[in-house]
Amino acid sequence: MTEPLSLLVLLPALAGAVGLAARLPVRWAAALTTAASAGSVALAAAAWGGADGPRAAVWSWAPGLGVEVAWRANAATLALALLVAGIGALVLQYAGAYFQDGPVGRRAVGLLALFEAAMLGLVLSDNLFAFYVFWELTSLCSYFLIAVEGAEKPEAHAAAGRALLLTVGGGLAMLMGFVLLAAGAGVTRFSDLAGADLPPGLAVAALALCLPAVITKSAQVPAHFWLPGAMAAPSPVSAYLHSATMVKAGLVLLLFLFPAFAPSPLWALVLVPVGAATCVWGSYRALGEDDVKLLMAWSTVSQLGLLTLTLGLGTELALRAATLHLFAHALFKAGLFLTVGAVDHAAHTRSLSALGGLGRRAPLLAGAAALLAASMAGVPPVVGFLSKELILKKAMLGEWWIHALAIGGIVAGSIGTVAYSSRFFFETFAGEPRSGGTREAHAPGAGLLAAPLLLALAVLAGGPAAPWVERHFLAPVTAALAGAPVEAVPLSLWYGVNAAFVLSLAIVTFGYLFDRWLRLRLLPHAWAGEEGAVAFDRFFDRVQRLGGAIAAALADAPPRIYAAIALTVALLPAWTRLAPPRAADLDGASPLAAAVLVLLAMVLAALLAAHSRLTAVLLLSAVGIAVAALFRLLSAPDLMLTQLLVEVLTTVFFVLALRLLPPGLPQPPPRPESRAPRAAVAAIVGVGLGALVLAVQRDGPRPLRDFFLRAAPELAQGNNPVNVVLVDFRGLDTAVESLVVVLAAFGAVALLRGTELPGGGGPGEGGRRGGPR
Amino acid sequence: MILLAAFAVALLAAAGTYLVLDRRAFRVVVGLALLTHAANLTVLAAGGWAPLAPIVRPAVDSGEMADPLPHALVLTAIVISLAMSLYLLAVFVATARRGGVELGAAPASDAGRAPEEVAAELGAGKAAGERG
Numbered sequence: 040m041t042e043p044l045s046l047l048v049l050l051p052a053l054a055g056a057v058g059l060a061a062r063l064p065v066r067w068a069a070a071l072t073t074a075a076s077a078g079s080v081a082l083a084a085a086a087w088g089g090a091d092g093p094r095a096a097v098w099s100w101a102p103g104l105g106v107e108v109a110w111r112a113n114a115a116t117l118a119l120a121l122l123v124a125g126i127g128a129l130v131l132q133y134a135g136a137y138f139q140d141g142p143v144g145r146r147a148v149g150l151l152a153l154f155e156a157a158m159l160g161l162v163l164s165d166n167l168f169a170f171y172v173f174w175e176l177t178s179l180c181s182y183f184l185i186a187v188e189g190a191e192k193p194e195a196h197a198a199a200g201r202a203l204l205l206t207v208g209g210g211l212a213m214l215m216g217f218v219l220l221a222a223g224a225g226v227t228r229f230s231d232l233a234g235a236d237l238p239p240g241l242a243v244a245a246l247a248l249c250l251p252a253v254i255t256k257s258a259q260v261p262a263h264f265w266l267p268g269a270m271a272a273p274s275p276v277s278a279y280l281h282s283a284t285m286v287k288a289g290l291v292l293l294l295f296l297f298p299a300f301a302p303s304p305l306w307a308l309v310l311v312p313v314g315a316a317t318c319v320w321g322s323y324r325a326l327g328e329d330d331v332k333l334l335m336a337w338s339t340v341s342q343l344g345l346l347t348l349t350l351g352l353g354t355e356l357a358l359r360a361a362t363l364h365l366f367a368h369a370l371f372k373a374g375l376f377l378t379v380g381a382v383d384h385a386a387h388t389r390s391l392s393a394l395g396g397l398g399r400r401a402p403l404l405a406g407a408a409a410l411l412a413a414s415m416a417g418v419p420p421v422v423g424f425l426s427k428e429l430i431l432k433k434a435m436l437g438e439w440w441i442h443a444l445a446i447g448g449i450v451a452g453s454i455g456t457v458a459y460s461s462r463f464f465f466e467t468f469a470g471e472p473r474s475g476g477t478r479e480a481h482a483p484g485a486g487l488l489a490a491p492l493l494l495a496l497a498v499l500a501g502g503p504a505a506p507w508v509e510r511h512f513l514a515p516v517t518a519a520l521a522g523a524p525v526e527a528v529p530l531s532l533w534y535g536v537n538a539a540f541v542l543s544l545a546i547v548t549f550g551y552l553f554d555r556w557l558r559l560r561l562l563p564h565a566w567a568g569e570e571g572a573v574a575f576d577r578f579f580d581r582v583q584r585l586g587g588a589i590a591a592a593l594a595d596a597p598p599r600i601y602a603a604i605a606l607t608v609a610l611l612p613a614w615t616r617l618a619p620p621r622a623a624d625l626d627g628a629s630p631l632a633a634a635v636l637v638l639l640a641m642v643l644a645a646l647l648a649a650h651s652r653l654t655a656v657l658l659l660s661a662v663g664i665a666v667a668a669l670f671r672l673l674s675a676p677d678l679m680l681t682q683l684l685v686e687v688l689t690t691v692f693f694v695l696a697l698r699l700l701p702p703g704l705p706q707p708p709p710r711p712e713s714r715a716p717r718a719a720v721a722a723i724v725g726v727g728l729g730a731l732v733l734a735v736q737r738d739g740p741r742p743l744r745d746f747f748l749r750a751a752p753e754l755a756q757g758n759n760p761v762n763v764v765l766v767d768f769r770g771l772d773t774a775v776e777s778l779v780v781v782l783a784a785f786g787a788v789a790l791l792r793g794t795e796l797p798g799g800g801g802p803g804e805g806g807r808r809g810g811p812r
Numbered sequence: 813m814i815l816l817a818a819f820a821v822a823l824l825a826a827a828g829t830y831l832v833l834d835r836r837a838f839r840v841v842v843g844l845a846l847l848t849h850a851a852n853l854t855v856l857a858a859g860g861w862a863p864l865a866p867i868v869r870p871a872v873d874s875g876e877m878a879d880p881l882p883h884a885l886v887l888t889a890i891v892i893s894l895a896m897s898l899y900l901l902a903v904f905v906a907t908a909r910r911g912g913v914e915l916g917a918a919p920a921s922d923a924g925r926a927p928e929e930v931a932a933e934l935g936a937g938k939a940a941g942e943r944g
Contacts, residue, residue, distance in 0.1 A: 662824070674863065675865065736814060
């Protein structure tokens with residue numbers, strides 16, 4: 040293992056596999072995987088600032104197709120790896136305290152570590168196809184983690200299935216986009232993407248195929264509903280996958296595609312409206328939610344929308360703002376989910392109407408929650424304020440309608456964010472307990488407190504440390520993403536009083552007031568249906584029923600229907616290659632050849648019209664002789680000889696077979712009604728195959744021909760290369776071919792045995808002899 | 813010449829397809845034989861046309877010779893298609909002797925009988941064959 044980045048990815052995978060296979064107690068498994076994650080953090084930190092850029096493939100699967108595993112180490116990928124492994128270490132440590140010992144906890148911890156490895160592979164992959172594989176692996180891990188509690192929670196199973204279908208479906212579209220990039224422009228690596236000269240049509244098509252992946256994976260409207268459903272998973276899983284990391288994969292893809300595709304008109308046209316809708320809708324739903332965890336899930340939807348919207352603006356300053364907020368959101372949202380898990384543990388409820396007054400019983404947890412919620416709301420001086428202000432500044436510039444939509448979405452979404460952050464904090468930690476369970480709540484243990492506290496301290500430090508963040512993190516990461524350093528005013532807590540600051544302050548003030556006084560009056564019964572999930576289930580059900588109907592219709596179909604479908608599907612595409620023949624296609628054409636062709640046409644016409652089997656056999660033999668003549672005209676005398684011999688044998692056997700038929704066997708009448716569709720399929724196949732023959736003609740050097748013409752006398756002492764190929768170069772193949780003929784003969788004998796007619800001939804007498812050679 | 817070959821391929825493939833889609837089993841066997849002709853010619857014609865057969869002789873330019881590789885491939889294919897055609901013929905004869913000549917329909921003698929019964933008889937026939 041010469042490549043430290045491979046070790047970085049493999050460490051958590053190995054730890055997770057060991058934890059799963061060895062059935063370690065949860066505490067030990069958590070300790071092991073936490074240590075492995077810490078190792079990955081150390082490796083990522085060690086690689087930081089080292090050699091930049093793409094690296095040689097560590098494993099080539101199909102080098103000719105550009106399918107290989109290759110890592111890319113720059114400030115951006117390493118920062119993402121640090122984030123994934125760092126939060127992974129915290130979550131795994133937390134999981135060790137959260138889960139009771141048992142199969143559920145064991146599975147969850149092992150799968151979390153496996154997921155971490157997949158996510159690390161995703162952010163570090165340079166190769167597009169490896170990125171796709173890691174992408175689907177994260178979806179798969181997510182599926183198992185949502186449903187980790189097994190059959191006890193059927194609704195979790197359903198939610199996990201929806202999440203899997205949606206995210207894997209998006210991933211498939213992305214794979215097609217990647218194939219387009221590889222086949223159309225030869226781009227198989229992210230590091231080649233920025234400098235690639237993509238044809239405009241191809242670029243739009245590839246982007247259009249990648250966007251569904253972003254929308255489904257990052258839970259954007261209208262594919263957002265799987266994320267709240269995924270909250271059926273245990274809190275550490277939700278914290279890690281469904282807020283901090285996996286749902287960011289779509290945004291990571293956007294970040295990686297940014298340099299090549301951001302100028303495309305489709306970029307802003309799709310991402311800004313989708314992001315704005317997601318941002319506003321998520322905020323609205325979070326305001327009406329009673330379950331704290333679902334409140335956080337809707338808040339995640341809203342924040343993902345905000346990020347998509349910002350990236351959709353497509354400028355380098357937007358990229359800078361989105362990058363900062365992506366990291367900030369990962370920190371505070373992971374912390375908040377872990378806080379919710381601790382609250383659940385302490386008070387045995389997650390319902391806001393039952394919580395309250397937890398601040399006095401768990402002051403440290405309340406302190407952490409206050410910092411994290413303030414960060415989410417964008418209150419100075421924590422890091423969420425920095426990133427949100429950056430986003431607001433960004434939205435002030437540029438083309439009017441996109442930006443009007445963007446500002447509208449950001450302001451509305453942010454007011455909602457402030458309001459639900461305030462609601463979460465005050466209703467959980469302030470006031471009086473509203474239920475017995477909450478009154479008897481105890482302070483969570485150190486194992487559950489450590490991770491939220493650390494994350495809270497990180498967001499608190501992020502604000503005042505703005506110059507440090509700018510120099511060591513934001514500037515290099517954005518430069519790596521954009522491909523060049525981005526000119527921008529350095530990050531700072533205080534830019535002076537400007538429009539963005541005023542707007543930011545107004546949002547915080549209004550949002551707080553809204554929550555305290557207006558919310559219950561304006562939104563007494565916030566709409567809280569299960570939009571999407573029901574429609575999705577119905578849609579999926581219909582698809583399955585449609586599939587069942589098609590299967591039922593085809594299951595009893597006779598073979599010729601299958602043949603017609605298969606032949607049409609195979610050869611209709613060849614019609615696209617129909618083109619006028621080239622002059623060279625007429626080389627060597629002679630009156631004799633034309634006469635053979637005319638003869639062939641006449642024989643075939645007669646064959647189609649023939650009613651008697653014997654006539655058909657004789658005409659088939661004539662076809663074979665015409666084909667043999669064509670072989671000669673195409674300068675293949677060996678083939679002509681073989682074909683003539685085979686034709687004689689075939690005719691003899693066909694006539695023999697007719698003698699073996701029972702006497703008086705009726706000749707079923709033709710069915711005229713099926714002629715037109717058969718003729719149509721026949722035309723599709725004939726024209727398609729003929730077009731293919733013309734389409735594959737090539738001029739130029741023929742190295743294989745020259746090799747065989749040279750090698751036959753030199754290596755095998757033979758002047759006829761065709762013979763030499765058959766008996767020498769591919770001698771084994773020819774021997775096996777003889778075996779095929781023998782097997783066919785055995786098969787024929789076996790079929791004919793046991794079919795003796797009362798007064799007829801013997802069973803399959805004569806059998807079948809071998810081929811002509 | 814390639815253009816003429818393409819026409820021949822088109823005619824053979826169309827006629828073969830038309831026959832393969834027939835209900836009558838014998839016509840299907842004939843159609844498959846035509847389709848193998850079409851396939852063989854396709855492979856051969858894909859190699860392009862050259863005036864001379866690929867036989868190494870002194871003082872002949874190799875650029876004038878046909879590509880021997882498709883020839884070798886098609887030669888193999890002709891023999892395999894012989895085996896396949898004759899095997900299908902045996903299938904046809906065996907089916908006809910059991911009373912069926914149309915594809916996609918149960919043999920006439922089996923009409924109205926339970927599938928298990930037919931299967932049992934086929935198994936018995938096999939056993940009889942083993943004895944014989």
